[in-house]
Amino acid sequence: MLAACSNSNDAQPQIPLATVNELVVLTDQKNSNLRFDNGAVYINGGVRGIIVVRQNASSYLAFERNCPYQPLDTCARVKIDPFIRLYDPCCTSQFSFQGQVQGGPATRNLRQYNTALSGNLLTITN
Template sequence: MRAVAVLFALASQLALASCGSSGPDNAPQIPLTSFSTPINLTNQEYAELRRDNGSAYVKGGVRGLIVVRQNSSTYHAFERNCPYRANDTCARVKIDPSLLFLKDACCGSQFDLQGRVQGGPTVLPLRQYSTSLSGSILTITN
């Protein structure tokens, strides 16, 4: 009976140790940063955000932001720092030239225009930030 208790204790310790593992999707996480970034949608640099599924790069966040227009009143803002091996210097998501998805060329992770995983090694979606629209000003905050 004592041997069973010892085995159970060892198994419990191993299970707890694995919870803190440093696997690619467990650590290290993208750092949290506080920001408020207003953009004027009438500026020419954001012309792509005047059509549904249009996207643009915006300064802010940890490694920059990708903003995607779903429709005239709904915008999504995502962190460009890929959640897979977030500390790798090349872990930066880009808008695919097809304009149909987002991709990190470093690890091969691919995301749809709502930030959900479509493929690659990551199991985590892109970090999404809050957006609010007032007239032609879109404000992105964390």
């Protein structure tokens, strides 16, 4: 009987899967926010785009912009509040620059992608 029970997180639909293989040139002017710790930029890729966040000069994180709370809603797209947080204005969920839930109805962290830094090139994959 216990196998039939489910966690409340399982009641929410999952973010759809998408192949991710993106290259970010850190010296490109459009990525100038990545020159500062907790700086973040949007790039194409993923399901609804990707947010790249600089942790420090040698560490970058990449997150899916599709909010994990009701991800099938057309407005479920995470935005950057510069140097403060990541948030979804549709459902009011808030996330840290490490992708962890900080408030709102979301119970899942942001989907994180793999990052690899080689010189001024950041590769993002899943």
